[in-house]
Amino acid sequence: MESVIKPVSERWSPYSFSPLPVSESVLESLFEAARCAPSSMNEQPWIFIYTTKEDHEYFNIFLGFLFESNSIWARNAFALAIILARTRFSRNNEINRHAFYDTGMAVGNLLAQATSVGLFVHQMGGFSVEAVRKYFETGDSLEPLAMMAIGYLGDGSELNDNLKLRDKEQRPRKPVSDFVFKNHLDKKIFLK
Numbered sequence: 511m512e513s514v515i516k517p518v519s520e521r522w523s524p525y526s527f528s529p530l531p532v533s534e535s536v537l538e539s540l541f542e543a544a545r546c547a548p549s550s551m552n553e554q555p556w557i558f559i560y561t562t563k564e565d566h567e568y569f570n571i572f573l574g575f576l577f578e579s580n581s582i583w584a585r586n587a588f589a590l591a592i593i594l595a596r597t598r599f600s601r602n603n604e605i606n607r608h609a610f611y612d613t614g615m616a617v618g619n620l621l622a623q624a625t626s627v628g629l630f631v632h633q634m635g636g637f638s639v640e641a642v643r644k645y646f647e648t649g650d651s652l653e654p655l656a657m658m659a660i661g662y663l664g665d666g667s668e669l670n671d672n673l674k675l676r677d678k679e680q681r682p683r684k685p686v687s688d689f690v691f692k693n694h695l696d697k698k699i700f701l702k
């Protein structure tokens with residue numbers, strides 16, 4: 511088997527982030543990578559709202575959207591972002607059932623770019639969707655999907671023992687044979 515490219519194989523989601531700032535041009539390169547993603551009807555339904563530690567007031571508002579189990583470590587990251595998807599096509603207002611799929615691909619590009627430039631990203635589903643909806647007055651055609659902490663890797667010194675341990679834990683993956691099938695779908699996927 512050919513080896514997996516490094517921007518994919520070397521990505522992981524840390525709990526420890528360095529206080530080092532990330533330049534705006536490096537951050538912009540992440541969103542530029544997201545911009546390159548393919549999408550159904552070229553709709554590009556992804557939306558990213560980000561802030562950095564340099565904008566204390568906004569950074570604290572973003573931190574407040576997170577569940578405490580996440581804000582406790584995410585506060586150390588240099589940047590926080592919210593990922594949303596526009597769920598209707600702009601040309602006819604019909605439901606775009608590929609909006610989440612496309613947004614995930616944009617995030618995949620962003621992650622690969624982040625890894626390539628030495629940055630780390632930890633995504634979080636643990637945040638208040640309602641608080642984000644209310645604060646940004648999203649209406650119902652924008653769906654807040656996840657948040658992410660972005661920064662350089664820390665040395666763990668800012669973490670409590672529990673989080674230090676979680677940073678060392680393995681995140682095992684299923685074998686490829688569990689989710690890739692040639693010519694047929696193995697019925698074992700329906701067994702628990």
Ligand SMILES: Cc1cc2nc3c(=O)[nH]c(=O)nc-3n(C[C@H](O)[C@H](O)[C@H](O)COP(=O)(O)O)c2cc1C
Nearest residue numbers: 521522523524580632633634635636637655656681
């Ligand atoms: C949509 C999504 C939501 C996640 N939510 C959280 C979260 O709320 N808190 C957390 O600590 N990690 C969260 N994670 C990180 C995953 O736990 C992590 O990606 C997974 O365990 C694989 O580990 P790795 O990213 O280090 O390879 C989330 C990841 C994704 C993609």
